[in-house]
Amino acid sequence: MGMLEIQKLSKIYNGKVSTRALNNIDLTIEQGEFVGIMGASGSGKTTLLNMVSTIDTPSSGKILINNQNPHQMKKNQLAQFRRRQLGFVFQDFNLLDTLTIAENIVLPLTLEKKSLREMDQKLKAVAEKLGIVEILNKRTYEVSGGQRQRAAIARATIHSPVLLLADEPTGALDSKSSRNVMEMMEKINQTDGTTTMLVTHDPLAASYCHRVVFIKDGELYNEIHRGQNRQDFFQEIIDMLSFLGGNAHELSSVRV
């Protein structure tokens, strides 16, 4: 039994023209695994992530996180589930600009009414791990994008979630910051054993994963596992992407 079980998941958006965004997806992610989801725009990868992050509801099929089905929960219960079990990292950071970095990071804990001592302890630990101790008292607009994303990762992991979900975390960063952020995510995965699911366009980001799953037109297409060398894995991903229909030069690893 995996940490995350996705069984026969389908999503249909009803409208004037119904669109089948996801079709019969089966996917298992084991405890401690670091999995990337790749695919072209409109392939359904973000829909899949939204479903797993309980923000969207599936049309059919089910999702089990730690043997619990979040889609059967009541709204308030679900909110609590998200806040305790899941961690989110977004492309545009989603840090609140009215708060300092430190306040942003401890926000999930204050909502849980944890003691100040516990919060300080965890804040210190996570900030040291991610190398953002010196910016803790700054405001979000006073720090760089990479630092903001690291703060967002700190916020997503301070409560030790069972599943960390990242949606294009390097999408708004330059290549140096991208590497840095991905190294941090890898480190968290390795040291804390946090199961991580990453949705990305970026082959460089994907190359940090243990396994990359490709989605095409709402269906699972293929998956490749990483060997010893990240550089080789990166090349494999590029090859796979061009095989999928794109041209290699469209998928430049440098996204500014």
Added chain:
Amino acid sequence: MSFRQFALNNIHRNASTYIAYFLSSSFAVMIFFTYLVFIFHPSIIKDQTGQTASYGMIIASYITFIFSFLFVLYSVSAFLKARLREFGILTILGAQRKQLNYLIFLENILIGTASVITGILGGLLFAKLFLLFGENILDFKLPMYPPILSICVTVFAFMALFSIISFMTTIFIRQRKALEMVQGSSKPRKESKASIWLSFLSVASLSYAVYLIAQDGHEKSAALALLFNSIGLYFFFTQLSVVIIRLLNRNRLFSWRGLNLLWITELAYKMKDNARMFFMITMIITISCSTAGSVLAIQNYVENTFTESPFAYTVSQRELDSTKKGISVTQKIEHTLKQKSISYQKLSSNTLELAFQHVGYIRFIRHSEYLEMAKALSLPLVSLQDREALLLKSPLITQKDSLDKLAHLSFESPQLTNSLGNLKIKEQYTKTLFLSEYTAVVNDKTYDQIVSVLSDPDIIDQRYHYLIPSWNNHTIPNTNSIELKTGLELRQWEYSSPIDSTEELDGYINSRAQEYYTRKQLTSIAIFIGLFIVAIFSIFIASFLYFKLFIDLQHDQRYYHELSKMGLSLKEMKRAATKQIAILFYIPLFFAGIQTIVGLSAINPLFSTKTDTVISGLWALGIFTAIQTVYFVIVRARYLAQLKRVMV
């Protein structure tokens, strides 16, 4: 598609953005129009008290118009801010400034015309209701009439207003750069700054104001207190509040707990953004509540004047020109009463007014006359020695606490002091014999001594008092009571009597019911207008707050959407948002409440002991709070419904 078509389409396809602006303008028109229907009403214009009050009513109409103007201006700027992005896109697409101005102008005129039409139509319906309400309060018949004049004035005033506003808005847009407009309000907000020194200034001015009020102040210090209070309050909202919130925020035991982190930090921004509005609202609420409180107190005083008056009529005799023939007023009264077969008791008094140290003027009556009155009115009977006085204090006048402990009355005039020394106060009671005056009773010998020392026969006032047992003064007379009708009749006679070279009336009539009625009508009109203005202010304030919230709505939706993804539950969102809205609504009310109570208790000594300005102020505040609470509940529900949509 011509540009004009574009403007029209823009409006009817974007109805939701325009609707708030349209409704608020339409509402402002409606209020103004209804008010005009009232003040231009033929019965109001004809009526005498109506004429007296018309000055106040005209001022009130100006106030209403000025506030409508501010209100519409505010709505339009809120409305344009929400659409900055749209203007930015148009600019990038190559729209000229001229075209943008034309677009805005056209939109404003279209919306303005529509809201004037709907406002007047709505006002016609509402006016009937308003007139009915007025009938109830004023005891007038106010039938509906075709309000041509009001329609003309409203159309003219508001079309002018909308034209001026469209010109002003084009200036508002002109100063912006395209990029700024496209980004709109999505830029990160800088931390709000506050100056410690100005915060100290705020505390200092507020404490100084309190100190000034606490001292037994005269007019000058009251004005100073008002000034310092305003300064203090202004800096309280702009500076001190930010400092306080910052301190709260710094106290992590409090701020890092539950939802506190969310609403406190948001509040720091909302406070700073809205400080001037808060200040204005607080001042407006204070002014309207204090005014309402004082008017209520005056009404209360008018009622007390009636219930405290023992005599139905008092006639003050006056000196006649030796060349003229006097018409006897008392005869007329007695004749009228006999005609209606109403039994009466006639009492006479010869009194004089003397000045005393620490007390002021006191009216003196001789013991023998007092005894007669006391028997009729069941007042305390006291026997008095020489140079002893019985003091009757009317509850209608301002009380001086020092008087209770006073054992002697000392004359101001050295002449009287030399011959009589001091008067010993034997006993004092809180009773009314003569309206609004202190009355002292002395025995006949002392009275005659005083008169002989003064040796001036003119100083003695001769009065006749009519006590009518069948007319009691415990209940306020209604318009049908015989007492009031007779009073109005006598007054009519008094006014219409010929004043020429041969004849004149030999005295003045004071009829308590008629006095009461005339004063009551004046205060009723004041209350009516006061209520109207308070209602307008409270509606405008609620709308200001509503707009303020809905300008920030997009930002707040994004904010809560993100939090919701992180696991903020619906319940928690509601709690945090409710706290924020409640603070916006009730903080100004809270400060206005304190100011009103402090202000009214400062002027309380000016009123008689029977009237408590603070209590009437509390009434006004209570009503205001109730109205605001209704708005709060509505606005909160609408706002939360909007936020709920983005919760995942």
